[in-house]
Structure formats: C-alpha cells, structure tokens
Amino acid sequence: MSQGFAVLCPGQGGQHPAMFDLLRADTRGQDILREQVLATRFDRPLDEILHDPQLLFANRYAQPLIVATGLAAWRVLRDELPPPALVAGYSIGELTAYGVAGALTDNEAIDLAAARAAYMDASLAQAPHQGLMSVGGVEAGEVEELLRRHGAFVAIVTGFDTLIAGGRSDDLLAAANELEGLGARTGILPVGIASHTPLMESALSPFTAALDALDFREPACAVLAGVSGLEIHDIPSARRTLAQQLTHTIRWSSCMDACAERGVGVALELGPGSALSRMLRERHPHIECRSVSDFRSLAGVVNWLRSRLD
Structure with missing residues (x-):
C-alpha cells in the first residue's frame, strides 16, 4: 500500500462532451471503452448523448457515464502507479470508488449506476x-x-x-x-432529483436489493463512506453505506478531513471535472491534488503522479 496517495471519484456536474477524449486517444483506453460496451449500452449513440446537454445531464445517462469514464481512466493508470491508501467518491462517485478498490468490475459498477439512476428517477412519480x-x-x-x-x-x-x-x-x-x-x-444545479434526502426513500428498497444481488468483493484498499467519512473495509458495511447515502446527507467535508488525518499528501481526481481536487486544495492546501481533466494525456497524469510519489 502506498501511504499518502488517495484517489477521488467525482459525482454529477462536471460531465462535458469531451469527457472521453483522453481515453479515446489512448490505445489501452480504447480497449477498455470497448469492454464497457458504451457504444451499445444506451438507447442512442454515445456521441449523441455527449453533445446534447439535456441528455448528458439526465440521470439515466449521467450516472453510468461518470462511473464508466472514471473506472476506464483508473484502469489505464493503475498499472503504472502504486495502489492508493484511500479512495473516496462523491455521490455516484462512491460506486466508482468501489470499482477502483476492486470490489466491483467496471460493468458491474456501470450497471449498478444505471439501476440507481432509474430508481432515483422513479421517485419523481411520488414527489x-x-x-x-x-x-x-x-x-x-x-x-x-x-x-x-x-x-x-x-x-x-x-x-x-x-x-x-x-x-x-x-x-x-x-x-x-x-x-x-x-x-x-x-x-x-443541473440535477433533476433531490439526491441524498428523504425524497429518495422509494429508491432505497430496490437499490438495496440490487446491491445484495451483486457478487461484491472485499475492497483491496480503504473506501471512505460518504455518509460519515469513515473507512470501509468489509462487504456488509459497503452495501449498507452505499444504500444509506441515497436518503442521508453526504459528509464530503468529513471525507476531505479523513484524507488529511490519514496522512494523504497526494490525491488524484479521476474526472470528469475538477471540483473535488479544487475543494480539497482549498480545505487542505498541503495536499497536492489534481484532476485527470487537468492533463492533455493519460501519460501526463502518470508522469505527474510519479514525480510526486517517488
């Protein structure tokens, strides 16, 4: 385990039409995107979704796409880097975090994100x-x-x-x-549901059932629970806190403080966007933090991290 290195996984808000460009420009990234079957996963072409803001910010597309791009980026990067000491995910990014920690495969996490979005959207019928x-x-x-x-x-x-x-x-x-x-x-914000509030109560039961049906693996590194900022190492706690965050407040400030308390000195946000790295730098300026979105290539990300972790 590499002490002092954390991975941050964003939620909705930072998606943009070019969010897959770094991956498409990388041979390994292209292979991973094919494995994620993004070209045929949705009811319309991926590029149509990416270039239509109404589609790109709709939950049914946004949540699985955010998970997909984060996990694809990590799979390209991970073989060139030491394993992280901590992984933290913001809202839907918590599913990405469990993929980074090896508890879920890419397609399991993407499928779960799509199901989560559908259950949350269904809550609009009642409220x-x-x-x-x-x-x-x-x-x-x-x-x-x-x-x-x-x-x-x-x-x-x-x-x-x-x-x-x-x-x-x-x-x-x-x-x-x-x-x-x-x-x-x-x-x-461009989000049409009241995530992490009691208005999501109707999504809790079906999402819990979906979590229970998955062959969850034990995380290979600590994942911070969004609802508390506490480390999660076991499968029951992972399932419980992932479900709980649908209806309970996310304590992202506690997650950032947990990074500092555990000696994190370098953090990488997987993107899309750079909101998490900006917030972490503002709250804990001693932590060097950048987003994949800040770079022109995935090789540039690796070079920056190696220079900080060596």
Missing part, C-alpha cells in the same frame, strides 16, 4: 419537481435550520459555510429567497 441547489456564505447549521422550515434538506456538506441543498423545486426557491436576504450565494 415531482425536485432538485439540488448550491448554498455558500452562511454557516451550515444556520442553513440547515432554514431549509427545514421550508421543507428542504441538506444533501451534501462541503464546508463550514458551503453545502448542497435538496428538495422540491418550489421549496428550494423559497429557501433561496430567504438565504439571499442573509447574504448567501445560491444556484440551482
């Missing part, structure tokens, strides 16, 4: 017009209390005064108006 909203500039405890008054929830905690709120769209807008009066910054 339509949901969403997520970023909030910054007001202490998180004060925001949580205000959200509760409006029937909304804290979905993800990212810092002392930054978080993601989830709930019905009208409730979020009402909360936003009051928050902005307090000096907060708010912004509606």
